[in-house]
Amino acid sequence: YELICENSxxxxxxxxxxxxxxxxxxxxxxxxxxxIMSALGEADYLYDGNSKFGVSGLRTMVKADATVPEVSAxxxxxxxxxxxxxxxxxxxxxxxxxxxxxxxxxxAHIEAIRQYGYCEIHRKTFKLKALQPxxx
Numbered sequence: 001y002e003l004i005c006e007n008s009x010x011x012x013x014x015x016x017x018x019x020x021x022x023x024x025x026x027x028x029x030x031x032x033x034x035x036i037m038s039a040l041g042e043a044d045y046l047y048d049g050n051s052k053f054g055v056s057g058l059r060t061m062v063k064a065d066a067t068v069p070e071v072s073a074x075x076x077x078x079x080x081x082x083x084x085x086x087x088x089x090x091x092x093x094x095x096x097x098x099x100x101x102x103x104x105x106x107x108a109h110i111e112a113i114r115q116y117g118y119c120e121i122h123r124k125t126f127k128l129k130a131l132q133p134x135x136x
Contacts, residue, residue: 001080004073011039017123024125029053039118046071093119 013032020028028069030053045058052058062073062098090099096112105128
């Protein structure tokens with residue numbers, strides 16, 4: 001992570017849960033892609049996936065992080081940045097165990113939501129199947 005930061009030009013776009021709930025994940029991804037492209041200027045942009053989210057001036061490639069070093073580096077920056085943010089948030093919301101699961105929907109996280117409900121950093125529009133009432 002540190003080597004990538006020291007040897008790269010990069011921009012990390014962030015959106016909080018309230019923004020994603022209000023605008024939707026796809027719109028936030030499109031806004032983030034435009035923000036990155038604006039911050040970094042002219043370049044050959046490659047997005048890891050199969051959708052451009054309506055953003056022109058970039059190419060897509062499924063699993064690009066596995067074969068393109070620059071995309072691998074971007075994935076590392078995103079993951080480590082997110083993990084570090086979750087560790088910081090764990091001090092504000094220790095009952096959720098964010099420092100352990102980093103916000104992923106594992107059994108411990110789902111159980112914490114069952115016990116304590118959602119907190120302000122949870123996306124209210126993201127519905128975990130494990131928390132939905134059973135039809136049977």
